[in-house]
Amino acid sequence: EKSGYAHFMLKEIHEQTRSLQKTFAGKLSELEGNVQLPELKLTDEQIRNIGRVEMIACGTSWNAGLFGKYLLEGLAGIHTDVSAASEFRYRDPVMDCNTLTIAITQSGETADTLAAIRNVAQYESSTIAITNVVGSTITREADNVVYTHAGPEIGVAATKTFTAQLIALYLLAVHLGRRRNYLLPDEAKAIIKNLKELPGNVQQVLNQRDIIRKYAARYAANRDYYFIGRGLNYPAALEAALKLKEISYIHAEGYAAGELKHGPLALLENGTPVVAIVTKGRTYEKMLSNIKEVKARGAEVIAVADAGDREIGKYADIVIPVPVTNPLLSPVLSSVALQLFAYYTALEKGCEIDKPRNLAKSVTVE
Numbered sequence: 001e002k003s004g005y006a007h008f009m010l011k012e013i014h015e016q017t018r019s020l021q022k023t024f025a026g027k028l029s030e031l032e033g034n035v036q037l038p039e040l041k042l043t044d045e046q047i048r049n050i051g052r053v054e055m056i057a058c059g060t061s062w063n064a065g066l067f068g069k070y071l072l073e074g075l076a077g078i079h080t081d082v083s084a085a086s087e088f089r090y091r092d093p094v095m096d097c098n099t100l101t102i103a104i105t106q107s108g109e110t111a112d113t114l115a116a117i118r119n120v121a122q123y124e125s126s127t128i129a130i131t132n133v134v135g136s137t138i139t140r141e142a143d144n145v146v147y148t149h150a151g152p153e154i155g156v157a158a159t160k161t162f163t164a165q166l167i168a169l170y171l172l173a174v175h176l177g178r179r180r181n182y183l184l185p186d187e188a189k190a191i192i193k194n195l196k197e198l199p200g201n202v203q204q205v206l207n208q209r210d211i212i213r214k215y216a217a218r219y220a221a222n223r224d225y226y227f228i229g230r231g232l233n234y235p236a237a238l239e240a241a242l243k244l245k246e247i248s249y250i251h252a253e254g255y256a257a258g259e260l261k262h263g264p265l266a267l268l269e270n271g272t273p274v275v276a277i278v279t280k281g282r283t284y285e286k287m288l289s290n291i292k293e294v295k296a297r298g299a300e301v302i303a304v305a306d307a308g309d310r311e312i313g314k315y316a317d318i319v320i321p322v323p324v325t326n327p328l329l330s331p332v333l334s335s336v337a338l339q340l341f342a343y344y345t346a347l348e349k350g351c352e353i354d355k356p357r358n359l360a361k362s363v364t365v366e
């Protein structure tokens with residue numbers, strides 16, 4: 001059932017051209033600049049009154065949650081916090097009836113996430129679950145369910161379900177932003193247009209697989225990797241580092257690039273690979289400065305950058321190009337490129353990619 005692919009993970013990475021489309025199918029109205037989410041049962045008043053969002057998730061889904069924070073703040077004007085479910089459960093969170101809780105869980109069965117959402121019930125506030133599995137336990141615990149429709153994921157490392165979560169969060173952020181009159185119709189139209197182009201863009205990233213494989217093999221003997229990004233590329237960097245750790249057993253860290261000089265720079269040695277996600281956007285110039293800083297310490301910089309960026313070649317040792325799109329959406333493309341990078345690194349090292357040691361697909365014990 002791997003349809004000719006060597007591993008489920010590789011198959012699932014390739015399925016993203018279709019799975020992303022399934023996440024947004026039937027929900028976009030480009031003409032009006034609106035996203036339809038009939039599955040949300042929130043009234044206009046409830047949406048207007050949202051004071052804060054609390055995202056609850058674990059692992060890759062937590063990285064998606066951080067991504068969602070940037071989107072909900074930027075597109076819907078809603079203050080958002082992101083909590084690891086295992087921390088939220090044992091904290092004293094400050095919540096009230098206007099706090100909207102969003103639990104993100106691919107499997108819908110993660111013990112900590114389920115326990116956390118059960119704790120939220122006491123606040124009599126609204127809850128939304130974002131999940132991939134129809135009828136999973138979380139769907140019975142939350143008042144609203146947004147399905148990611150990515151199809152079953154067999155590889156232990158989350159790939160297509162992660163990008164589907166990102167798309168679900170775009171849908172939610174645009175929907176809430178429009179209903180709160182925070183996001184202008186024209187801004188929403190632009191995002192919707194670019195969302196529709198995303199599956200085609202993903203195909204272009206997949207077409208780079210041979211180059212990505214070559215680069216991955218070149219660095220695979222390294223002991224430590226660093227992944228850096230700013231803004232939405234920061235959660236993408238965290239997720240890329242997690243993917244590499246999980247399947248290749250290489251030590252990898254993701255950082256907000258501006259944080260490097262506050263400690264992690266001390267770790268860099270001659271030849272340490274630093275993967276910089278440096279697509280065009282608000283912090284592009286700042287990223288170039290960060291790349292200069294790491295180059296000055298002898299790091300090897302692998303840049304994920306917009307195709308056609310002429311400047312980046314002067315700074316980075318190698319460049320993995322991704323198609324140019326809305327800066328809000330490019331992290332999806334960078335994530336696909338870096339899923340391939342993690343996959344080919346693990347392949348080079350001969351790891352058991354679909355079933356990494358010590359890990360389970362769904363963590364039903366705390």
Ligand code: F6R
Nearest residue numbers: 059060061105106107110157158
């Ligand atoms: C990473 C991975 C895990 C899960 C985490 C949460 O590739 O698969 O980090 O993301 O265990 O799982 P869900 O999303 O099912 O709650």
